[in-house]
Amino acid sequence: MNLKPQGAGKSILNILRNNTVPIMFIIICSICIPISGFSPAYLLNEILTRLGRNAFLILSLLIPIMAGMGLNFGMTLGAMAGELALIFVSDWQIWGIPGVILAMIVSVPFSVVLGFICGKLLNMAKGREMITSYIISFFINGVYQLIVLYLMGSLIPIKHSSIKLPRGYGIRNTVSLLNMRQCIDNLLAIRIGGVKIPALTLLIIALMCLLIVWFRRTKLGQDMRAVGQDMQVARDAGIQVERTRIISIIISTVLAGFGMILYLQNIGNLSTYSAHSQVGMFCIAALLVGGASVDHASIGNVFLGAVLFHLMFIVAPQAGAKITGDSMIGEYFRVFVSYGVITMALIMYEMKKRRQKASIGEQLALAQREGSRHE
């Protein structure tokens, strides 16, 4: 067929168009890496550490996207639940791996309650999940601060003065998690030529990926995909749409809670009032950098995104400092790029929808032309 070469050209163009963001990041990174002058071993080390730190959190975003609820800033609620659990566990002085596991268990009820509230609210704002969940996260942040700043130590018993504010109630700005710092990362860690591979953490992440793959094949996963694509059709087929959506948010919140605990055990301290504040945004930006969109995200997007996003954060400040002589440029860059990527991904999503719509018109015009040729 003579249309083929044109079709092939178009498909390359489509690949480029659909992957603009990852391609852009690959270009930026490949320019910045030589300028920054970091050694490959250093970069690999950093990337593995950050992948272990963040991948779980980013994975928690996948299930709501599958259920058609877009990029879920509600994961911040899970992060808060994880922090609450860590505060309790460090007050109980349970350290090391038992502490991490206990914190995960304690975080579940908090996550479930918060996820349920978030899911209920999002069901009232169908089609506007992203902005609604963003605002909900601010609202729940207020509740979290009330609990941590005023109720803990007064109503909720907190024994240890090391985490309490000197006034007798409220939690200090920073809670030290030194006793559980990197306990999972260091267990079973493998060192190859100066590169530390946190094998257990990566194993946990791999298990999590398997869990998501398995989940997609369950009845619930299938229902979520159906609900995500067409709520009305799913409802007509007898699927409980609202319930399914709430479940997807609860799962995401619980996983985000686990993810936050893994993240903080790697960092080694908890900034009580700000640790969760930008975690949602950075995770979403990372996922988008990996080539995901509002309605489609895969496990591959998670890893590609985490690697590219962090690679840029490692090399860009150094490259920026080398060029401008100002090291602050890095932090500025981080926030600027995150918001920029999210904005761009949202606009591109809308443009894609519009292009699809315009193509129907093209088809009609084409059918007309072909019709007239036959006459």
Place this chain on the structure above:
Amino acid sequence: MSQNVPLLEMKNIRKDFFGNQVLTDINLTLQEGEVLGLVGENGAGKSTLMKILFGMNVIQETGGYDGTILLDGQPVDFKTPFEALAAGIGMVHQEFSLIPGFTATENILLNREPKKKSVISAVFGERLDVLNRKEMNRKAEAAIDRMGVKIDGTMVIHDMPVGHKQFTEIARELSKDQLKLLILDEPTAVLTEKEAEALLLSIRSMASRGIAVIFITHRLQEILDVCDKVVVMRDGQIVQDVPAKETGVTEITRWMVGRSVDVAGKAEIRDNPDAPVAMSIRRLWVDMPGETVRDVSLDVREGEILGIGGLAGQGKLGIPNGIMGLYDAGGEVMLRGEKIPLNRPRACLNASMAFVSEDRRGVGLLLDETLEWNIAFPAMQIHDKFLKNYLGGLVKWRDEKAIHDITQRYIDDLAIKCTSSKQKAKELSGGNQQKVCLAKAFALEPGFLFVSEPTRGIDVGAKALVLDALRKFNRESGVTIVMISSELEELRQVCDRIAIVSGGRVAGILPATKPAEEFGLLMVSQVK
């Protein structure tokens, strides 16, 4: 089983929507394995009848129905479609009810997937059962085989041609083991000729397996080809119930459109072939979902009222919506020798065209504003009317008095029932809202007016007033009007000429004086 008990019996079914009688004393019987063709114009009550049978929510929400339905001799009263499904009734709707990103197999077994138990699902509940893909494929294949039309179970819906989507829906119904009665609501409307033939064959094979089929279509030849009996509905009543062998297309058409009462007081019809062309439309296509226009060429003569009729979904609504720029369109439209750019509503309005939309609550009215605002707003925006200029036009103030006066004039002229010209538009009844829409268009003093479905959803009295107002506006101001309506009788009362649209193309243009049967034949003709 005894031959005497029919599979389905509907007795004295009556239904009204808020006092508006849409079904009167419907009696219907259907034997096992029988194919029944149900025909009638839009609004004849076919869909309502099927909605009652299928237990659709809208029936319950509007006060239920009267009469009895017997299935296998047992009285049934379905409150939801799920109850109807459980009792063995399946329905394929006009709009596709498919998940676009799923394969045919996944859609056929949507929410009825065979599953495998596991340890996790034993703990967390059966929704965590893993889908049994092998069994799914087997069941879907079996359903596709029963249908007799080959479709690819692994193909994703949005890559499919429309015909295959239709077959996927049918296969979904066939995959239900309890299926006894299948309702097909215009299944062939989107099919190519070949696909339609395949479907008719598969209907026959379903019937031979004992499944009864109710087949709704506007393609009358299909009814004669495949059905055992034909039921013709008109104005909420069954006017004919005959074996398919004993009738023909012309006869059915006459039953469908023939009115028992002749229309009184028909306006004088002017058919003036020498009048200059006001608007010429060439090769218009419009992407309006559900009302796609494929290839329309049409000349509207100066000073006439041109009616555009046709069955729902054939594209008649797409014509004004496309020309006025509300949906994507292509082709060429000339108004009095000047080219009208498409996809730019403002350009149409500047060219002194006006449009009374069929969607009066969505597009037509500012529901939360007063009548004054509704009537004067477009004229103010587009033609700078009702404005007082100060400082040489730098500051423009609304001329409240002029706005009040014009509103009052239209309230009197069109007999709009309201408490005052300051009442909010949403507080008016449907008929009066429609009159406000007309007043709004009249206040623009257009040179060319599109009116779409002006009498949809309003009662008989208001209908007559609205139609009178339109005719008066045309005859007195000489404004050319194109009126789109699903009701042929209404078009024949008001219009000078009537174009019938079918399959997204103009099937023919006839003077309004021609008998209804001729229009009916055009409506069901498929222009290919």
